Amino acid sequence: MSALGQLGAGTGPAPELHKPRKSWLPYLLLLPGGLWLVVFFAVPAIQLFATSLYDPSGSLENGYVMTWHFANYSDAVQEYLPHFGRSIGYAAITTAISLLVGYPLAYAIAVKGGRWKNVLLICVIAPFFTSFLIRTLAWKVILSDGGWVVSTLNWLHVPLPDGRLLATTPAVIAGLVxxxxxxxxxxxxxxxxxxxxxxxxxxGDLYARPVARFTRVILPLSMPGVVAGTLLTFIPAAGDYINAQLLGTNRQYMIGNVIQSKFLRVGDYPAAAALSFTLMAAILVLVFVYVRRAGTDEVL
Incomplete structure (x- = not known):
């Protein structure tokens, strides 16, 4: 018998490989977050969807009846389509201005900040130390007819809509930005x-001009931040109502103002729920299309 045969005969059958035990630890770690989403997102969303199908002829005094009234959606969209368009338009303008202002600022902090990076970042997030409502009220004072902004623009002979800034579209967009x-x-x-x-x-060593360095190197590598920043800005801006209510008039009201009024003042819960779901659906579609067209997979 050859040495190879003796070796095979002496070793016997190959030992079976033990499969690793399935660990439940990752699922246990996800359990608190999953329960949070179920209790505070899934259940309210289901209840909101059910509310949007109530009989619109009901009231808070007499109660609402589930009639699967899907016409609530078409009625709400037809009646408040301008508010939907205004919300999407304001959010898009806010996102574009924020990107134009925020990109140079972020680049300066990241590349040129040096030892002052942490201080500059604190300055960026410092407004979060104050209530959203108080910050917007502060803009109402800044943009008031007797404020220094209007006085300076009048001194520079800059034309203003109706001779003022407050209660105008630029004021609302400024607050959103x-x-x-x-x-x-x-x-x-x-x-x-x-x-x-x-x-x-x-x-630069390859003789690329500054514009080419930015468009061919810096911008593509920073696209994950661009995509994340635009989404984090556009989504809450589209559903905001505080800025339009405090810095504008009913001519600048967004769909969030209508939803807030339907829920808290009018008490028309089916219409308010239908408007809320329609807004969520519109934002989801826009986000899906945007991520597919400007996703980071294509630029990394």
Whole structure:
């Protein structure tokens, strides 16, 4: 018998490999978050959807009856379509301005901040130390007819709509930009802070102009922050109602103002729930299309 045969005969059957035991620890760690989502998101969302199908002829005094009235959706959209368009338009403008303002700021903090990075980041998030409502009320004072902003613009002979800033569309958008700008800056900073400066230097060594370095190197590598920042800015801005209520008039009211009025003042719960679900669906569709077209998989 050959040495190879003796070796095979002596070793016997190969031992069976033990399969690793299935660990339940990851699922246990996810359990608290899952329960939180079920109790505070899934259950209220289901209840809200059920409310949107109540008989619209009901009232708070006589109660509502489930009649599976899907016409609540078409009626709500037809009646308040301008408010939907205004909300999406304001949110898109707010996101664009926040990106134009926030990108240079995030780049300056990440690349040029040096030892002052932490201080500059605290300055960015400092407005969060104050209530959202108080910050918006402060803008109402700043943009008032007797405030320094209007006085300065009048001194510079800058034309203003109706001779004022408060209760106008620019005032509402200014409030939205101010309140949601940190949501744009922080994700951009997180992406730009990880940027390898040697890549930019290499582009310069290859005689790339500053514009080419930005469009071909810096911007593609920071696209995860751009996508995250635009989503974190656009979604809450589309559903906001505080800025339009305090800085605008009923001509600037967004769909959030209508929903708030239907729920808390009019008591028309079916219409308010239908408007809420329609807004969520519209935002989900827009976000899905945006992520598919500007997703980070294509630029990394």
């Amino acid at each position: 101010y309140n949601f700008l940190p949501f744009m800056v922080l994700p951009l900073y997180a992406s730009l802070e990880k940027l390898d400066p040697r890549l930019v230097e290499a582009a």
